[in-house]
Amino acid sequence: MKTIAFAGLGAMGLPMAKNLLVAGYRVRGIDLNPTALAELTVAGAEPAASASEAASGAGMLILMVVNAAQAEQVLFGNGALQALDEGGIVCLMATCPPATVERIAARVVAAGRRFVDAPVSGGTAGAIAGSLTIMAACERASFDAVQPVFQAIGQRIFHVGERAGQGATVKTVNQLLCGVHIAVVAEAFALAAKVGVDLDVLLEIMSGSAASSWMLKDRGPRMLQAEPEVSSAVDIFVKDLGIVLEAGRDAGAALPIAAVAHQLFLATSGRGDGRVDDSQVIRSYYALNGTMAASRP
Secondary structure, eight states: EEEEEEOSSSSHHHHHHHHHHHHHEEEEEOOOOOHHHHHHHHOOOOOOOSSHHTTTTTTTTEEOOOHHHHHHHHISSSSHHHHHHTTOOOESOOOOOOOHHHHHHHHHTTTTTTEEOOOSSSHHHHHHHHOOOEHHHHHHHHHHHHHHHHHHEEEEEEEEETTTTHHHHHHHHHHHHHHHHHHHHHHHHHHHHHHTHHHHHHHHHHTTTTTHHHHHHHHHHHHHHHSOOOOSSSHHHHHHHHHHHHHHHHTOOOOOHHHHHHHHHHHHHIITTTTTTTGGGGGHHHHHHTTTOOOBB
């Protein structure tokens, strides 16, 4: 498995592919963005004219695309699946609905290839550092086979189940918690802002109290900035919390808090802020409360 086709050279995918090159793998990139493809080629990847050419002779195809529709297009529309080595591994690492992952896996297995459901967490920083958390669901033999590849891009690697869709479910739960945590931090800050509390002081107090969370410490400071650097966009959580709600419907599980958080991210996006940092969901609270943003440079 020394040759890997890698589809999806975005903010996370490109550094992940570069880390595979550093680890000694032959990598062929697949992306619609010629700039990303050129950057990966400069880093040592092999150029390919199409998805099927990139997958030809490869033992593994990693999909770090935006959504399930793009994964299906690469696999079934652009011919990458049939070009992949017989018995090769398709590794879906994007965040996708569990039921959709199951359907994709069934088609991959029917074509004589193996499937690993392995979404990741850790954001762009984790992708660059090679410290991602990987939540893999597949047969144990396939999990063991991809371990060296995973070790090149992640540090916390888990086998969460034997069935495709279980990895996606774990990532869905992760995104439920992340989205709700961001929204509730914004709600708390908005309440304090409404009555004139200094949010810098509030952040310092909350960061050292039982109310603290990783999201408060990470997103809290950015909520106090007018235009923070984008680490993860609002629209990411519009998509991911949508997946959470879809998974809840499929499982017959009520997720009322996730639904409210989704509406707040959706409202933020709907006002034209979909591409700003996800911490700016606080703008929806300011709009609801008629409060001016208490920001710092």
